[in-house]
Amino acid sequence: MKNLSRLFFVAVLLASFSTSNAQDKNNPWAVTIGANAVDVYPVGEDAPQGGYFDEYFNVGDHWNFIPSLSSVGVSRYLSDGFTFTAVGSLNRISKFGTNVDPLTQEQSTNTVDDLTYYGLDGRVSYSFMNTIKSKTIDPYLGVGGGYSWVDDIGAGTLNGTLGFRIWFSETVGLDINSTYKHAFEDYLPKHFQHTVGLTFQFGGTDTDGDGIYDKDDACPEEAGLEIFNGCPDSDNDGIQDSKDDCPNTAGLAEFNGCPDADGDGVMDKDDKCPTVAGLKALMGCPDADGDGVADGDDKCPNESGPAANNGCPWPDTDGDSILDKDDKCPNEAGTAANNGCPEVKPTEAVMETLNSFSKSILFNSGKASFKKETDQVLQAMTAIFKEYPKANFSIEGHTDSDGSEKLNQALSEKRANAVRDYLIANGIDASRLTAAGFGESTPISSNKTRAGKKENRRVEVKLKN
Known part of the structure; x- marks a missing residue:
């Protein structure tokens, strides 16, 4: 014993x-x-x-x-x-x-x-x-x-x-x-x-002493980790050495184990600005104004501009979105169709486009307030009005026959004025716009069907002489 x-x-x-x-x-x-x-x-x-x-x-x-x-x-x-x-x-x-x-x-x-x-x-x-x-x-x-x-x-x-x-x-x-x-x-x-x-x-053999038996060890002569079947990870970055392009420097899996010191998604060895976060398209260098020209090469680093102008913007003196270099009337706002010079009156095709927008304006039921989805339509109309700064327009409101004639007349006037107020608030001169309501007096379709009533509830834009 x-x-x-x-x-x-x-x-x-x-x-x-x-x-x-x-x-x-x-x-x-x-x-x-x-x-x-x-x-x-x-x-x-x-x-x-x-x-x-x-x-x-x-x-x-x-x-x-x-x-x-x-x-x-x-x-x-x-x-x-x-x-x-x-x-x-x-x-x-x-x-x-x-x-x-x-x-x-x-x-x-x-x-x-x-x-x-x-x-x-x-x-x-x-x-x-x-x-x-x-x-x-x-x-x-x-x-x-x-x-x-x-x-x-x-x-x-x-x-x-x-x-x-x-x-x-x-x-x-x-x-x-x-x-x-x-x-x-x-x-x-x-x-x-x-x-x-x-x-x-x-009965088990562990040649490299890493606690993983040789028969299960992918690297039996070199001490390693169990998660890598016995193979080493020298820099402890979670990527085994045989798959690590930078085995002695901790890095990221997306870069095969190589580092990205500034965290901009460009590995240090390919990064022209390795200490400052930048963009992949600019080899890791920053672009503060987002114009695609690296700050080091940008003569206007805080103002967006094209590479052809060394990162500085082309001027637009009259603010008509047509750059002076392309504008035949650089000191007078105009339209792209007229090479930067103002259009006196919109064409018939332009008026059709304007009315296709106005008829798609959506109001909250029984009110003169706009539905949220109408904002893009109003913005598009505003852009067209701005292309013709010398033209005058009439905004006309119409309703279907539901409700009393008196209430419909008042509602149509409110809705026409709501559109006019929006355009004025967004830069259209008030003197160029009038608003009128016609209630249910001028239908363009039958008020006996739902589809007809929908067509009759509309806003129209007329060009004034």
Whole structure:
């Protein structure tokens, strides 16, 4: 027993330097050495034996020990939690059931001469360690068979095992199990055998010492990380060295591990301005006014302008959106169609366009307020009015026949004036605009249908002489 105690001490010492893990494909082999106890009392037989679990834990009266290592097992991991184990054991039996005094009914341990006990057994067991999601406690169930001898009497047995292991480290654990052995012959008693021992796993190779076995290590000669199958990431940027274009400088995955110090999306080695955030199109240099000319080359860095003018804007003296270089009337606002010179009056086609916009103006029901989607229509109308600064217009409002004639007349006037007010607020001279309402008096479609009423609810624009 002294040797066994020393082994337990070594196991605990090893546990302080390692992490735990069950026997698996990485450590397919294991050896267990320890001690066993044989109990021939609680096995469901007549006296002096007893029921299966009568006094199951009566160690002092019924368990047979020898004071030395008495059990050796060798295990081989199969797959999917299954392991095959072969066990050899020896013992001496001096306690065999219980005597009962017929007069006093007092019980005493039935002793026999020391009988030599040998066992050779094999089992297939299944581990529930993954099922319970533990890294140290490893319960298992096993079934198998063997051959046991008591002195020179031997017989085959059918065995069932319940046990668990406590893993102190990846290679060392404590194994405790209890096996019921059902003999096939009457001359060998059915019995329990309890075993405790230290298990040592082996068989895996980790050449580079990174905790990943060579068979699973993509870089077995170089210490690395588990997430990269054992390959290294020298700069700790989350990109393994073999895929990292800058393996010694932390960088970004989008640049294959190379850095982008200013965070502008241009890696430093391609960035002409690596310390100032800029644009990809300008090789990482900034463009404060957004005109496509890098600040270093822009003569007007805070004012947008074309590259042809070194980043400075072309002038537009009359503000008609036609640059002076293209404007035949640079000091008088005009239209693009007239090369920058003002149009005196809009054409018939322009008036048709203007009225197509005005008829699509949408008001809130029964009100002179605009619906939100009408804003773009009004903006387009305003742009056309600005193209003809010397022309005068009349804004006319119309309604359908729903409601009283008096209310419709008032509503049409309000809506015509709402359009006029919008145009004035957006830069059209008030003297150029008049507004009038005609109520339901001038329909352009039948008021008996919904579609007709919709057409009659309209705003029209007329050119004044």
